[in-house]
Amino acid sequence: MIRLIAALLALIGLAAPLAAQGQGRFVEYQNVSAAGLPEQRLSIWLPPGYDADDRRYPVLYMHDGHNLFDVTKSNFNKIWAADKAMLAVGASGKVEPHIIIGIWAPGVDRHRQYLPRSLYDMSSGNLRDQMDGMTKGGVISDRYLEWIAGPLKSWVDASFRTRPGRDDTAIIGSSMGGLMSCYAFFERSEVFGRAGCVSSHWPAVDPRTIDEAELKGLWDAWFAAHLGQPDGRRVWMDHGTATLDQYYAPYQQVVDARFAAAGWQKGRDWESRVYEGAEHEENAWAARLPEIFGWLLAKD
Template sequence: MGGLLALLGAMLAAPALAREQAGRFLEYEHVAAAGLPEQRLTIWLPPGYDKGKQRYPVLYMHDGHNLFDPAKSNFNKVWAADKAMLAAVNSGKVEPHIIIGVWAPGRDRYRQYLPQTIYQATSGTPRAAMDAMIEGPVVSDAYLAWLAGPLKQWVDASFRTRPGRDDTAIMGSSMGGLMSCYAFLERAETYGRAGCVSSHWPAADPAKVGPANPELIALWDGWFAARLGQPNGRRVWMDHGTATLDAFYAPYQQKIDARFAASGWQRGRDWESKVYEGAEHEENAWARRLPEVFGWLLRN
């Protein structure tokens, strides 16, 4: 009997141990944010959080519904951000981070992630292409104010975080990549790390913007030139594939890479830009390279 009870106890403990080793998720629905559609959060706490007293750096990620659980995702595929974080931590290069997944607000995603200063500066063909996609006013400035203000204040008050700039990162893909670069440049005092993955530099339908639109390329170049400043310990990762939507990004990214170099940022130390041959614009492609992204961007 004693042996049977011990066996049953071990069987019951195994799932709990597996969950503890995998971290823990928290869900927050119907989150009010001034000037924005209703928001939603999925938060991942790393293994050991509940039993320890240490404080953690924090990674904020856009499109939170596509990060962890395929059943909650748009396309039944995810970044597997929790697993990528565990892999990066196990490599010894990265401290465990709390991940704050901020869901996109459905049809309002585009106007929430489109950098407001870029939209306001466009004209002609790019502006017409953006206007064709917007269903309401652009609210990315309000979104950024909420991310860097009330949301961050709540996270830092509610969890054991290290709230400083160098322990606060932001990351996203596609329009979320644009929004991550926007936050990094506009709130340099808040975000010391940014991951701009497969950033959608055309900022609208590439077929309507036109291939390698010179006006838009010049606009992005001027935008970075005016805001980059010196690295001062900050770090940014940029990348793209070569298939589907990512096939349109190279001319934009090359110009932006040149701007980083001209501004005195050292490649490999302060910034990185990678091209993944054959990679498409989708979550499985991002999941495959996310451990590498974390390993470089969030390294100790």
């Protein structure tokens, strides 16, 4: 499978570089085949100096890759500016530059690709019905995770000068991508040593149409089953207080309490921040991304 993916990418070839922005080098792969998934696409940022030396780099995988770097390819004419954030924290000396692997969301399949399969399997009744309504075609996040942690990571590590170990591999996303990042972090704890769960869409569906108490109980049980011990890992969580983010506090409080009860040390193993007035959108995430990188990816 790994050889098949690598061969396919080699046949696709390196597309024209993305529009130059800041420093570093952007490359893009289109029409990437992944077993059991919609067609995938990658936008990759290589840090400044990558082509001038032989050092190896830690790797950051990010969901919604179309919204990370190039405003002309974004959904809402807004981006995270992830390359600029990485340059900023790198200049501080507190964070090593990371290769960023931006994985585009597959359009209408985004929800079913990002909804954690294990949470879906725990759901029932009205919540399960609503999940089914939003994931037409069935939940495939388990396949997506296996692809990232398996064939994709193997290809990245073989194609670029990476440091492939757990402590040098991070994953970050927002909204449903925040849920997906938490899912990846806990289900594949041997692969991902850092996770950023930004404005995670804890309601999973429309927050106005579900039983809040039921879903809080579901998340509490999910984290109780998955947390384990930190073992040197680190996870960042946050949310704003406006637009869609206004619904997240009750769920985040349950999650925070579960981390504390499990013995994870806040400020060292996990962080949870509230940004007053921040909305559920890319400009808000871009504004705090240097802070996220600075804590989550800091050198030990």
